[in-house]
Each structure stands twice: as structure tokens, then as C-alpha cells.
Amino acid sequence: MDELQGRIDDLRFEYRNAAGEFFVPEAALFELLSEAEVRNLINIGDWEHHEREELAQGIMRGARKCLSILLLINASHRITGFFQHDSMQSSCPDDRLPYNEDSLRRALGPDSPQRLINRFLEMQWTFMTPMFKQHFISREFDRSMILPFMSERSVGSGSMGDAYLVKIHPQCHQLPILNHEVVRKELKQREGENVQSFMRELKNLSLLAHLNHPNIVKLHCSYVQDLPIKCYNLVFDVADGGTLAELLDGRHKGLGLDRHKLLLGFAGLASAIDAVHNFTSTKMDLQLTGCHHDLAPRNIFVHGDKLLLADFGLSTLRNPQEDSLTMFKDVRGSYVAPECQKSIDQKSIQTGRVSRPSDIWSFGCILSEALTYILRGPPGVEEFRTKRLVEVVEGLEWRRFHVGPEKPNPFIEEWLYQLGSEEKGENWVSRVIDLIRWTLIMDPGRRPTSSQILFTMSGIATLALSAALEKLWDSSHATKTNNSHSVLEKFRFESWVFALTMFLDQHDTQTPGILQLDFGLITNVLRDIHLALLDLHNDDDPFSGHQLRILRSHNTTLIQALPLRYGTVFRHHLVEQSMQISSMEKLDSMSSAMREGDEHDIGALLAVRRLTVLADEGKLTHRSDLIINNTLATQSKLGIHGLARLDGESEDVIIEWLKYDPSWADDIIGHQLRNRLSTMASLLNDETTSALPGTLHCRGFFHAPELTSFGLVYRIPAHENTPRTLYELLEARRPEPGDKKSSERFRPPLEYRFHIASKLCRCVYNLHEIRWLHRNIHSMNVICFQPKGARDAEAAQDPRLLGLGASREDSRNSFTQGYDDDAQLRNYHHPRYLAQERYCAEFDYYSLGMVLLEVGLWASLAKVAQNLPGADDIQFRKAIVDKYVPRLDLTMGTAYMRAVQWCLTCYEESPSVDDGQRTRSDQFKTMVMERIAMIQGVDQA
Numbered sequence: 012m013d014e015l016q017g018r019i020d021d022l023r024f025e026y027r028n029a030a031g032e033f034f035v036p037e038a039a040l041f042e043l044l045s046e047a048e049v050r051n052l053i054n055i056g057d058w059e060h061h062e063r064e065e066l067a068q069g070i071m072r073g074a075r076k077c078l079s080i081l082l083l084i085n086a087s088h089r090i091t092g093f094f095q096h097d098s099m100q101s102s103c104p105d106d107r108l109p110y111n112e113d114s115l116r117r118a119l120g121p122d123s124p125q126r127l128i129n130r131f132l133e134m135q136w137t138f139m140t141p142m143f144k145q146h147f148i149s150r151e152f153d154r155s156m157i158l159p160f161m162s163e164r165s166v167g168s169g170s171m172g173d174a175y176l177v178k179i180h181p182q183c184h185q186l187p188i189l190n191h192e193v194v195r196k197e198l199k200q201r202e203g204e205n206v207q208s209f210m211r212e213l214k215n216l217s218l219l220a221h222l223n224h225p226n227i228v229k230l231h232c233s234y235v236q237d238l239p240i241k242c243y244n245l246v247f248d249v250a251d252g253g254t255l256a257e258l259l260d261g262r263h264k265g266l267g268l269d270r271h272k273l274l275l276g277f278a279g280l281a282s283a284i285d286a287v288h289n290f291t292s293t294k295m296d297l298q299l300t301g302c303h304h305d306l307a308p309r310n311i312f313v314h315g316d317k318l319l320l321a322d323f324g325l326s327t328l329r330n331p332q333e334d335s336l337t338m339f340k341d342v343r344g345s346y347v348a349p350e351c352q353k354s355i356d357q358k359s360i361q362t363g364r365v366s367r368p369s370d371i372w373s374f375g376c377i378l379s380e381a382l383t384y385i386l387r388g389p390p391g392v393e394e395f396r397t398k399r400l401v402e403v404v405e406g407l408e409w410r411r412f413h414v415g416p417e418k419p420n421p422f423i424e425e426w427l428y429q430l431g432s433e434e435k436g437e438n439w440v441s442r443v444i445d446l447i448r449w450t451l452i453m454d455p456g457r458r459p460t461s462s463q464i465l466f467t468m469s470g471i472a473t474l475a476l477s478a479a480l481e482k483l484w485d486s487s488h489a490t491k492t493n494n495s496h497s498v499l500e501k502f503r504f505e506s507w508v509f510a511l512t513m514f515l516d517q518h519d520t521q522t523p524g525i526l527q528l529d530f531g532l533i534t535n536v537l538r539d540i541h542l543a544l545l546d547l548h549n550d551d552d553p554f555s556g557h558q559l560r561i562l563r564s565h566n567t568t569l570i571q572a573l574p575l576r577y578g579t580v581f582r583h584h585l586v587e588q589s590m591q592i593s594s595m596e597k598l599d600s601m602s603s604a605m606r607e608g609d610e611h612d613i614g615a616l617l618a619v620r621r622l623t624v625l626a627d628e629g630k631l632t633h634r635s636d637l638i639i640n641n642t643l644a645t646q647s648k649l650g651i652h653g654l655a656r657l658d659g660e661s662e663d664v665i666i667e668w669l670k671y672d673p674s675w676a677d678d679i680i681g682h683q684l685r686n687r688l689s690t691m692a693s694l695l696n697d698e699t700t701s702a703l704p705g706t707l708h709c710r711g712f713f714h715a716p717e718l719t720s721f722g723l724v725y726r727i728p729a730h731e732n733t734p735r736t737l738y739e740l741l742e743a744r745r746p747e748p749g750d751k752k753s754s755e756r757f758r759p760p761l762e763y764r765f766h767i768a769s770k771l772c773r774c775v776y777n778l779h780e781i782r783w784l785h786r787n788i789h790s791m792n793v794i795c796f797q798p799k800g801a802r803d804a805e806a807a808q809d810p811r812l813l814g815l816g817a818s819r820e821d822s823r824n825s826f827t828q829g830y831d832d833d834a835q836l837r838n839y840h841h842p843r844y845l846a847q848e849r850y851c852a853e854f855d856y857y858s859l860g861m862v863l864l865e866v867g868l869w870a871s872l873a874k875v876a877q878n879l880p881g882a883d884d885i886q887f888r889k890a891i892v893d894k895y896v897p898r899l900d901l902t903m904g905t906a907y908m909r910a911v912q913w914c915l916t917c918y919e920e921s922p923s924v925d926d927g928q929r930t931r932s933d934q935f936k937t938m939v940m941e942r943i944a945m946i947q948g949v950d951q952a
């Protein structure tokens with residue numbers, strides 16, 4: 012027993028706090044006083060056998076501290092009394108520490124000497140050091156309580172209290188802290204406003220602690236100690252980088268924050284302000300409207316690369332139904348909003364009523380200093396502060412961003428203008444300045460809300476970081492080989508930045524919440540990309556599969572984070588970028604790289620693009636296997652084309668006739684023509700080309716000298732289906748019993764018509780994406796496939812575009828399509844093209860518009876033209892636009908009508924970029940393709 016007593020006594024003098032007091036951490040005591048030790052002690056003591064088991068269990072359950080004290084004062088046998096007087100309550104003797112004289116006398120027995128009682132009372136404090144745990148709020152400590160603070164040093168003081176950096180004994184806390192350190196903020200005085208502020212801060216922080224917001228300083232716990240006056244303490248997580256005020260002044264510790272981190276820090280800060288302004292806790296089923304009221308750099312901490320919002324002593328969090336205006340409590344500081352003081356009159360300032368926009372003003376002020384810091388460093392901040400100093404009334408000067416309740420400080424705008432003219436290459440600077448201007452609007456009602464600030468600030472920070480990464484990507488890329496996979500990833504990243512920028516520009520910040528972006532996720536991915544790019548510099552084989560796979564997966568995450576509509580913008584930009592590649596070799600490898608990844612459809616487009624360039628350059632290999640020598644066993648007309656069966660075959664084929672001028676049939680020109688045909692057939696035979704939606708697979712070509720024509724031979728996709736031209740269907744009459752033609756016209760249901768329209772748009776859009784103009788869109792070049800046994804409506808299905816062969820020819824003189832270049836085909840062409848203007852995409856849209864009109868009215872253009880006898884090309888177009896297009900309103904709806912109208916008038920309209928659309932193809936997509944797809948209920952994205 013003596014030996015155990017000696018060891019406990021040693022433990023008593025092992026730990027000494029910063030105030031020189033000894034204490035025994037609970038865990039250390041329990042380690043020493045194990046169950047074996049306790050049982051051993053009981054076994055050698057004077058206790059009756061039948062008492063021993065219960066006693067051992069009772070001590071282990073919660074009396075080891077009392078037992079230790081009794082051992083040290085040589086009264087261990089009295090431990091039984093602590094149980095005898097527990098009135099069979101479940102609490103344990105240790106739980107009842109600290110004892111007072113009466114309760115102790117009851118436990119120790121009435122015969123216990125006073126000296127024993129005194130010694131216990133004195134000794135007990137050594138064994139009851141508090142255990143600091145999270146969310147222990149408002150604990151009251153006796154003045155004798157020994158706190159396990161191993162070291163303590165002052166880190167600053169504010170108007171309300173002093174702050175100390177404290178190291179807690181590792182066995183005396185269960186806090187998630189680094190190095191066992193916390194900041195203890197101690198209230199300076201106990202009277203008046205300070206106590207109220209303390210209590211308010213405590214209440215606010217306790218509520219905010221439930222949010223566990225990464226940008227709000229973490230309150231771990233709080234306590235009050237009677238010393239003998241009440242001393243109020245808040246225990247915070249340590250912010251390791253000092254305050255933002257110190258950073259801006261150049262007095263910060265550590266590395267500080269670079270520009271991107273600072274911008275991200277402000278996005279985090281905006282998020283904290285938003286959390287305060289719109290406090291919501293599902294756990295507590297609570298929604299409150301908050302206001303910080305004292306936003307200033309000294310109340311913002313730097314922690315790692317985060318900014319933390321602190322000091323909630325003046326803040327309010329209240330029920331949203333309550334009036335959210337508050338009388339401003341203090342008028343100090345440079346960041347105070349103009350509405351915070353009602354009037355200034357001979358040095359006396361009347362406080363005004365403030366609400367959340369006042370915080371927004373302060374945020375804007377702080378942001379402007381931060382921007383100055385980024386661009387000009389601490390001396391710039393100093394200059395800004397000095398220059399904005401104004402004398403408000405005689406003898407009263409301040410550095411605020413206004414000069415009275417309704418007057419802005421004119422210097423601020425001048426300063427922002429100066430900042431804006433710097434850093435030309437950095438597009439985010441002007442965005443930050445725009446945001447600052449918005450926050451510094453004198454009318455509080457017109458300032459942005461915290462959610463708008465959060466969105467805008469997050470967008471700015473993301474764009475700034477992305478721009479830096481683009482540079483890094485360039486520099487690392489420039490030194491590497493032209494590995495197509497790496498070029499592709501760079502393109503994907505750039506296209507993502509493009510789509511993001513468009514999203515931020517177009518997002519209506521007045522109605523936040525409609526389209527949201529997970530900025531947290533995006534920032535993390537951007538950080539990972541940064542690391543991966545840095546790795547590339549140090550890697551021997553930088554574009555090895557592994558590195559690229561990492562970058563590809565990061566890019567994919569970014570792309571998937573875009574709202575659906577902007578995923579389409581991304582895709583379009585990627586196509587545009589890829590189309591800039593002029594080298595055939597690069598196009599080829601880029602196309603293969605894409606076909607392996609997420610954008611395989613773009614890869615296929617690129618492959619076709621490559622083929623078309625090769626075809627135009629006459630470099631497409633001439634393939635003898637595409638020359639068809641069979642004669643035609645049967646032949647019938649398919650409008651201007653043919654439906655035939657080749658000798659010895661069992662399936663029909665479609666023949667696109669290309670007629671040449673007989674005078675060219677001499678040997679030399681004939682050879683050239685043959686070469687051209689061979690090139691076209693190779694292009695249309697390639698599986699990538701025939702995989703384009705709305706096209707047919709070309710098997711090859713043959714020469715029919717007797718017709719001075721070549722025939723391009725196409726496969727029928729499902730051979731039992733009957734091909735019919737759209738023109739034929741438009742003209743068709745409903746069959747009557749006995750197969751007699753009725754006078755009633757055949758009209759497929761609307762959904763069939765929308766489907767045809769939609770598919771044709773898609774086909775033209777894809778062709779244009781790869782810069783392939785069709786040049787011959789008309790309803791005789793649209794082939795539908797009637798399933799076997801289907802009648803009427805079902806004939807109008809699965810439309811495909813013919814005429815692609817001739818479209819590769821620059822000159823209209825090489826071939827004419829069909830047996831004769833029918834005058835009625837003229838109606839599909841834009842008058843300006845007919846007047847010899849160079850062919851452009853708008854002319855394809857015009858022709859497509861005419862076909863869409865035919866589909867909409869379900870009447871051929873030839874039929875329509877019969878009502879316009881003698882009209883020249885221009886008059887014809889005008890009559891169509893003015894008279895026939897409006898009829899679509901009734902047959903197909905307004906959206907369809909507008910789509911057709913756009914096709915027929917886009918050439919006349921000056922190119923416009925103001926609605927955010929960059930190219931005609933973009934416009935076609937939104938104005939026509941998506942409109943029609945939307946009526947049809949199909950997402951064309």
C-alpha cells in the first residue's frame with residue numbers, strides 16, 4: 012500500500028501548469044491505478060470478504076480519484092463511507108467532486124477529524140482537472156480549479172478582451188486541435204456592455220458552431236471562472252496566419268497568401284457571410300437572419316490558405332420575421348457603411364439603422380484593399396488608405412469609402428479605375444472591380460445579397476485559378492512533344508474554361524439558385540490539376556499514360572460539373588478548336604485520341620473532317636475496289652435518283668446520278684472526272700463518314716457513258732424497306748381501296764413531321780461542324796424509308812440526305828445532279844447564291860428552311876410555286892417569307908415557324924454575337940435545331 016501511495020504522490024508532482032500549480036490528469040491516474048492494483052489494495056485491506064467484490068467494482072466504476080486522495084492522506088479505509096452515503100444513486104463518488112465540508116464529513120464519517128477533512132478538501136483540486144471537450148458551453152469553474160494549461164502567451168488584445176495562445180495538457184482535452192493548442196479569449200472587464208457582448212458572441216458562436224463552417228472561426232468551448240470576480244473565457248481553434256489586417260499591412264507571419272489563394276479565401280469568406288446572413292440548421296430546425304455588423308480585416312483570420320470570419324461580439328442572429336434593422340452600435344472603423352450613421356454634425360455622429368447590406372458594403376471595402384494588396388502589395392494598401400483620407404467636417408477625418416450618409420468618397424472610383432488599368436492580361440481583375448462597385452452602391456437596397464456575392468466571388472476565384480493553370484499548361488506543354496493525348500487534354504481544359512466563363516457571364520445573378528455550380532468540387536479539382544501539371548515538369552516521361560489518365564479524369568470531373576447547357580458549349584468549343592488543326596497527321600492522331608475517350612463522337616467528326624480535307628486536296632487514295640463494273644439488272648426512278656439492282660445481286664441499291672457535260676468526255680478530262688468520282692466515293696464509303704447521322708453508306712461508283720453520267724451507289728440501310736423521296740411523299744395522295752388515287756392528300760401525323768425536321772437539322776448541323784456545306788438540300792435529296800407492309804404515315808420515316816457527293820465539288824459546272832437540273836430546284840436556293848455569290852453556310856440554312864417549310868405545310872415547294880407564277884427569285888423568296896412561313900404557326904406552332912423564319916432570313920441579318928452565340932452554327936443550333944427538338948421533346952445536347 013505504501014508503495015502505491017508513493018507512486019501516486021510522485022504523479023502528483025509530475026505535471027505543473029503555466030501558473031505553477033500541480034495537477035493529475037485523469038488518464039495518467041487511471042493508468043497507474045489499474046483494476047489489478049485496486050483489487051490488490053482491497054485484498055490486503057481490512058475489508059470483510061463479502062464486501063470486497065462490490066467495493067472493487069464501485070471504485071473502478073468511479074471512485075479512483077477519491078481513493079487516491081484518501082491514500083495520500085492515509086485514510087484509504089474510509090472509501091467505504093463514500094458508497095454507504097450514496098443513497099443508492101447511480102452517480103459515483105468521483106462524480107460528486109468537489110466536495111464541501113458537510114458532504115465530505117458525511118462520506119468520511121462523523122468521527123473524521125477536521126484535519127483530515129481539510130486535507131481532502133485541499134487535495135481534491137489536484138485530481139479534478141477539467142477535461143476540455145467540444146461544445147461544452149458556459150461551464151462554471153470554482154476559483155480553486157487547476158486548469159491544465161501547460162503554457163500560455165498573449166497573442167493580442169481587442170476592445171473587449173485579451174487573447175492567449177494556450178497549450179492544453181494532451182490528456183486533458185478531447186478537442187480536434189493541432190499541437191494541443193487553442194486560443195483563449197478572456198473578457199477584460201465584467202461590467203456593462205462587455206459582458207453583454209461576450210454573451211452575444213457566445214450565443215452566436217454556439218449557434219454557428221452547428222454549421223461547422225470551414226470559414227467561421229471554431230469555438231470549441233467556453234467557461235466562466237470565479238477569480239473571485241467572474242472571468243469569462245472563450246476557447247477557439249488557433250488561426251495560424253494572424254489576421255487579414257496583418258497580411259494587408261505586410262506584418263503577417265509565415266508565407267502569406269498568393270493572389271489565387273487570396274481570391275479563393277475571399278470566396279470562402281463570402282460563403283461564411285452567406286451562412287451568417289441566412290443561417291439554417293436542419294438539426295435544430297432553425298432558420299435565422301444574421302448580420303455580422305463588424306466586418307473588418309482585424310476580424311478576419313488567416314488560417315492555412317483559408318480566411319476565417321471571427322469576432323461575433325456585435326453580431327445579431329434573429330428570427331427572419333423580426334425586423335432585421337438594428338441600431339448601429341458603434342461607428343468606428345474604415346469599413347462602416349454609409350447608412351450606419353444618420354447624420355454628422357460638428358463631430359457628433361448619429362448612428363443609423365443597419366442591416367445585412369451594411370455587411371456587404373464592408374465586404375466590398377475589404378475586397379478593394381485585398382485587390383490593392385494583390386496588385387501593389389502592402390505599400391499600395393498604405394497609399395490607398397492615406398489617399399482616401401478625407402475631412403468630413405472640420406476637424407473630423409476618416410478613411411471611409413464614403414464621406415457621409417449619402418455621399419460617396421470620390422477617390423474610391425478613381426482608385427478602382429487605376430487598378431483596372433493594371434494587369435491587362437488578367438481578366439479577373441475587372442470582374443473583381445465590378446463586384447466592388449456593386450457592393451459600394453450607396454443605396455443599401457441595390458447592393459448584392461450575400462448569395463450573389465458568394466456566386467460571383469467563387470466564379471472570379473475559379474476563373475483566376477483556371478487562367479493561371481492554362482499558362483502552366485502552355486509552358487509545360489510547349490516543352491513536350493506533340494502528343495495528341497496531351498493536346499487533347501489541354502483543349503478539353505481550355506474548352507471547359509470557355510464554357511465556365513460563358514456560364515458566369517450569362518448566369519443571371521439577380522436570380523441565384525437556378526443554375527448552381529459546385530465551386531468547392533471545382534476548386535479541389537483545379538488544385539489537383541495544378542499538382543499534376545507540376546509533376547509533369549519533374550517527370551522523365553511526362554506524357555506517360557499514367558499522368559494523362561490523371562489529367563483526363565480531372566478534366567472529366569470538371570466537365571461533368573458544368574450545367575447541361577454549358578456542357579454543350581464545352582463540346583462546341585472543343586469541336587471548334589479541333590477544327591483549327593491543319594496538319595493531316597495531327598488531325599488523324601487527335602481523332603484517334605478522341606475516339607478513345609469521352610468525346611468519341613467529336614473524334615468521329617474529326618475523322619470525317621480529315622477525309623474531306625484530303626478529298627479536297629485530291630489526296631484521298633484512289634481505290635479500285637470502289638469501281639463497280641456490274642451492269643444494272645433493273646432500274647426505276649427515285650425522283651431525280653434511281654433505284655436499281657446490280658447484276659447478280661439480290662438487293663436494291665440507290666443510285667445518285669451525277670451528269671457531266673458531254674463535251675468533257677475526252678480522255679484527259681474524262682480521266683480527271685473519274686479521279687474526282689473515285690475520291691468522292693472513297694470519302695462517302697469510309698465508315699466514319701457513313702456513320703454521320705442522316706447519311707447513307709456509299710458502296711462505290713460506275714460510269715454510264717451512254718447517259719453521260721456517273722452513278723454513286725448507296726446501300727439501303729434495312730434492305731426490306733422501300734426508299735421514297737420526301738418530295739414524292741409530299742405529293743402523295745391517300746390510296747383508296749382498289750389502289751386508286753384519291754384526291755385527298757397523304758399527311759403524316761405531326762410527330763413524324765417533327766421527327767423528320769429534327770433529324771435533318773441534326774444532319775446539317777453535324778456537317779457544318781466539320782465545315783462541310785451540303786449545297787444541294789431539297790426534298791428530292793431527302794430519302795425516307797418505308798418499312799415493309801407499312802402504309803401512309805409510316806412511309807415518312809428515317810430521313811437521309813443524298814447529294815453529298817456533288818457537294819464536295821467547288822464548281823457547279825463539274826456535275827449536275829440528276830438527269831436534268833430541274834428549274835424547280837432553283838426555288839430551294841437563296842437568290843444571292845443564284846446571283847453568283849460565293850456559297851456559305853447561310854445558303855444551306857436557307858435551303859433547309861425551304862424543306863422545313865415543305866414539311867410544315869406538307870406541300871412541295873413546286874406546289875407552292877404554282878401560286879406564284881412569274882415571280883423572280885427575289886419575289887419568290889419574299890412571298891415565301893411573308894406569306895407562307897406565317898402559316899406554319901397554325902400547322903406546326905410558333906416555335907417551328909420561328910425556326911423556319913430564322914433559316915430563311917439569317918443571311919440577311921448581320922452576324923450577331925451579343926446574345927453570347929459566337930457562330931452561325933451556334934445560332935442555328937439554338938434558333939432552329941434545339942427549338943424543334945424541344946417541341947419534339949428530345950434533348951439534342
Ligand SMILES: Nc1ncnc2c1ncn2[C@@H]1O[C@H](COP(=O)(O)OP(=O)(O)OP(=O)(O)O)[C@@H](O)[C@H]1O
Pocket residue numbers: 166167168169170171172173174194196228247248249250251253254309310312322
Ligand atoms: N482564434 C485565434 N487565432 C489566432 N489569433 C487570434 C485568435 N483570436 C484572437 N486572436 C488574436 O488576438 C487578437 C485579439 O482578438 P480579439 O478578437 O479579442 O480582438 P479584435 O477583434 O482584434 O478587436 P475588437 O474586439 O476590438 O474587434 C486578434 O487581433 C488576433 O491577433
